[in-house]
Amino acid sequence: MRKYGAEIAIGIVPVLIAFLIFIGQNVVPILMLGVLGFVVVYAARGRGKLTAMSSQNRSAEAKSTPLTFDQIGGQERAKQELVEALDFLVHQEKIAKLGIRPLKGILLSGPPGTGKTLLAKAAAQYTDSIYLAASGSEFVEMYVGVGAGRVRDLFKEARTKANKAKKSSAVIFIDEIEVIGGKRDGGQQREYDQTLNQLLTEMDGIYANESPRILLIAATNRKEMLDSALLRPGRFDRHIGVDLPDKKGRLHILNIHAKNRPIDENVVLDRIAKESFGFSGAQLESVMNEAAIYAMRESSDKIGENHLSMAIDKVMMGEKTDREATKEERERIALHELGHAIMAEVVRPGSVSQVALSPRGQALGYVRHNPQQDQYLYTKPFLNGQIMIALGGAAAEEMFYGGRSTGSRGDFEQSMSIVKTLVESGLTDLGIIDASMITKEAYANINREILDELMLQTKATLETKREIFTQSLETLLREETLSGDEFRSLFKSNSAA
Structure with missing residues (x-):
């Protein structure tokens, strides 16, 4: 009898409701109560929720x-x-x-x-x-x-x-x-x-x-x-x-995901591990997967180093977009990115991995930096150098156009984030202090003081490299992408001159 209880109830309920309507009873409260009871019982039993x-x-x-x-x-x-x-x-x-x-x-x-x-x-x-x-x-x-x-x-x-x-x-x-x-x-x-x-x-x-x-x-x-x-x-x-992997760990992960993929014999995974600083295991797996997709698009039988480099850019910044910039915008963007790259080469020689003029994700152009080694402790000079690299784009625009553009917004956000790190680490004139005790006005003053001083240093440094801008601009506009070695070749030849 229990086996057919649900079927019997389904048959009786409509008949009972029809009878109550026939004798003139208001069935709306009864229906509402029944629905509410069903929902409570159903939820209490947890059906359809626990997906263990x-x-x-x-x-x-x-x-x-x-x-x-x-x-x-x-x-x-x-x-x-x-x-x-x-x-x-x-x-x-x-x-x-x-x-x-x-x-x-x-x-x-x-x-x-x-x-x-x-x-x-x-x-x-x-x-x-x-x-x-x-x-x-x-x-x-x-x-x-x-x-x-x-x-x-x-x-x-x-x-x-x-x-x-x-x-x-x-x-x-x-x-x-x-x-x-x-x-x-x-x-x-x-x-x-x-x-x-x-x-x-x-x-x-x-x-x-x-x-x-x-x-x-x-x-x-x-x-x-x-x-x-x-x-x-x-x-x-x-x-x-379970932290982000270091360079040795990243190489291990890349080797694991490369086992079942046709990797070109000229690919040096150690270099890819070096360029993917800060990547998680999931991002490294995505790099290998995106590299295979790039190889398929080019009808290539093997995954080359160029495919892996493009995959790193995609995972880091997003897919290339179809934005078409005017000639003036392209020149401004090129000078902006060269400002970042030149400043990076001055502060940390050999750190530039690529300078690109192609829009990717939300960026109209970008410079990919290649850290020399994994680093977890930072000094004040190092962080000041990072701020100067971030300000290099805006400084270059001021040098050649007399003003900045909205393209510097992300650079300023990055710079202010580093200033916050300096303050919280006791590396500013405020000394060792609880950041939560600093008023907004005091924080704004120390932020403006540090950034204004470093911006002056950045512009002064880039002014000495003005010839490198003019010589590299034409090449970047024509090629749209410069590898780290190509950029350093232009940098050194113009520095020597």
């Missing part, structure tokens, strides 16, 4: 293409820390003898695209565990208690699937953990609080001695937003930073 997926449901795919730590490049330190933590799941008897408490949670924090999700998938493969994944936003709902119920269902599903597959452990991965794990401020967001409280309860050790063991791996780009109760030992026992 088990690797068991995709067993054929997982077996054919397993993801291992060897397939993840550029994160050697993070992988080492993660493997050490996972060994507590793999060697349970050994850690029991030493009295080591199993880890309950691992927090992966770092910029987007650095491989946090890949590390979680590799962790499940390494421990031979059931793998479930969900996003923090999937637990958020307007109805109080729904998110908490979905957290319970997720952990229950992990245990059920692990038992069914006869696995001793399960790995749950929650991306964007800050959505449900944000700091509690005592406000009226009861839904968020109940969801976080339920997550804390699941991690708190109630099921610590039960089998299968559950390891929660979470990822966030904003660790500072997380509640302190979630970060304490006993919940997230390990905090692993």
Whole structure:
């Protein structure tokens, strides 16, 4: 009888409504109440929202293409820390003898695209565990208690699937953990609080001695937003930073993505790794993919170094656009970009990788800089040099046209951002000071003082290189793109003259 309950209800309800209308009853309140009850019950059950997926449901795919730590490049330190933590799941008897408490949670924090999700998938493969994944936003709902119920269902599903597959452990991965794990401020967001409280309860050790063991791996780009109760030992026992890869890491990632692609034998990936300073793993994969697309457009059988260079430009600045500038605009843009390039060559010789006059993304022209080596600490002279390079374009326009254009807006924003770094680092005349204590007027004064002084230095330096502008302008307008070596050849020949 229960089997046909839904069918019987579907048949009775219309008949009942028709009868009530026939006898003159107002059925609108009844219908509204029925719809509201259905919505509440449907939402409480969480249908269609929780998209946690088990690797068991995709067993054929997982077996054919397993993801291992060897397939993840550029994160050697993070992988080492993660493997050490996972060994507590793999060697349970050994850690029991030493009295080591199993880890309950691992927090992966770092910029987007650095491989946090890949590390979680590799962790499940390494421990031979059931793998479930969900996003923090999937637990958020307007109805109080729904998110908490979905957290319970997720952990229950992990245990059920692990038992069914006869696995001793399960790995749950929650991306964007800050959505449900944000700091509690005592406000009226009861839904968020109940969801976080339920997550804390699941991690708190109630099921610590039960089998299968559950390891929660979470990822966030904003660790500072997380509640302190979630970060304490006993919940997230390990905090692993997944940072942007250095040059060695970038080369490793490029080699991984180059394995199944026809790369020309003359391509030097070490140079590509050097030019892609600041790129994440996802961006480097995109570079390889875009380079293959460029090779296909040219009907080339192999991916050449020019394809990779164009791909770096596209990932960094966007695709080329069809904007057509007038002759006067092209000359102004060319002089603007030459101002950046010449100033860069003066401040840091050999750093210019390319000077281009073609519009790409929001830029009408651009200079691609090639850092000599990865750098993480900056001195005041270095940052002042960066500001002078950024101001080089506006200074060149003032030299030749007597005024600036709107094309300098982005350069000024970059310069002011560097000034902010100088202030917050105690590298200005203000000394060591809390930036939040500086008034807007004082900040504006120090900003104007630094930029005006550096602009004067920039114009004075470029005035001594005026001959290089005039000689390089014609070449850039004709070729539209100058490689770093071609630009340095023009720079040195005119400097010698």
